[in-house]
Amino acid sequence: MAAESAKEFEALEAQAATLLDVFKRAGYEQVAPSIIQPADVFLDQIGEQVRGRTYVFTDLAGDELCLRPDLTVPVSRLYLERHPDAGTEARYCYNGPAFRFFADRSNRAHPREFRQAGIECFGVKDRESADVEVVLLAVEAVRAAGLKDFRLKFGDIALFYAFIDALALPERWRLKLRHYFWRPSVFHALLTRLARGERPDADSPASILARTLDRDDPESSEERVARYLKEQGLPLEGNRTLSEITARLLDLAGDLRAEPLRKEVATVIDYFLAVAAQPKEAVSRVAMIAKGAGIEIDGALDALIRRFERLEKASIDLSRATFATEFGRSLEYYSGLVFQIEVGDEREPSQIAGGGRYDGLLANIGAPREVPAIGSAIHTERLLAAIERRA
Structure with a gap:
């Protein structure tokens, strides 16, 4: 007390x-x-x-x-x-x-x-x-x-x-912006990146792995991630479980495939x-x-x-x-x-x-x-x- x-x-x-x-x-x-x-x-x-x-x-x-x-x-x-x-x-x-x-x-x-x-x-x-x-x-x-x-x-x-729902923006970014509303620093970092047309690094190991996953089949995606970690000799450490790692990679896969956000829409959200x-x-x-x-x-x-x-x-x-x-x-x-x-x-x-x-x-x-x-x-x-x- x-x-x-x-x-x-x-x-x-x-x-x-x-x-x-x-x-x-x-x-x-x-x-x-x-x-x-x-x-x-x-x-x-x-x-x-x-x-x-x-x-x-x-x-x-x-x-x-x-x-x-x-x-x-x-x-x-x-x-x-x-x-x-x-x-x-x-x-x-x-x-x-x-x-x-x-x-x-x-x-x-x-x-x-x-x-x-x-x-x-x-x-x-x-x-x-x-x-x-x-x-x-x-x-x-x-x-x-x-x-x-x-x-x-x-x-x-x-x-x-x-x-947000009234604006013409890709559904992917609409859902993300709604999700990050309570974390202003993350929200504005995402909005700034989208406004600049910046995409995730498509050639990074994480992006390459993410593109091989099936967003409609989380179970098989998790098996694929487990195999990859084993092949690369990467043990599960820290607080993240295999399911959480897979979820993050599937989220990255969605970002890689999403349409860009128009700069003028990002500006309106900022206003x-x-x-x-x-x-x-x-x-x-x-x-x-x-x-x-x-x-x-x-x-x-x-x-x-x-x-x-x-x-x-x-x-x-x-x-x-x-x-x-x-x-x-x-x-x-x-x-x-x-x-x-x-x-x-x-x-x-x-x-x-x-x-x-x-x-x-x-x-x-x-x-x-x-x-x-x-x-x-x-x-x-x-x-x-x-x-x-x-x-």
Whole structure:
């Protein structure tokens, strides 16, 4: 457990009671999902940035497990245990520890064990109303705890998807750009390479091997890779399995065969991802970029505008908020509106709370259908520290 004094523990407990009271008065049932979770469920869903910081271990029965790095997936699993048909509306709130590895153990802003208090809303078909409800509740909760001065930051994965899907680009690159959205450095490196017309080195040993593989037959491709490694005297070492090596080679084979991306399309994507401004201004800029590119994304833009209008009617001051097209948070299960509550320097803000829509997550962990879902989590140690700094 993160080091803390008795006084700090009492303050966190009192703060958690305040947060949970806000959530429960809004109709959210308090739940306590298990701290130990199946590792494969998390590692398949949470994305590269968090996957590498998750504590994973094997128990005496040989099962691979993990300490939960967040609470959204555990609460989603609890929902499915209670409602296997995934056809029931449910609202849950929680308060408890989560665990992520950070190399700097002295950094109090990033402890390896930290608390989250939050909410998850499942099965509400009116996505617009649910999105607004969760943002408003997160804001109400931090205000009730004593935080008065903060900023909101928004993004929208659905808008990015709509923009990418409307552009005329090879399907190969469309899927890759969607996949790498959460890793900006990799995304922009790929986009720059494509814009320059650069292709993978076709004469490298990896490319030569990749061209011999059958992308429609992974099993025979894996056998071919195994033979190649044996013939070359290359033993399997490190963390990559034979299946993972084969998957990477098949991915390379797809890159070698894909059509090039037109430079002007890459430029339009760059323009889109550079938008960061007050919400109304940002929406106008995106609309202008789409019009200039000759594409239609009115449905996604209108949905975003309606959410902002409803937040303003609920007294959310959007003049101090930002909407950034490149903002998607670090968890790759998000699929729509995302947001953060931030304090401190705008260049290096401290995230106090965050959340977003994740409609595809429950189907990916066992639900028989896609389930509308949105949630938010508050980092309670950071919230307490921010309040105390302003006292």
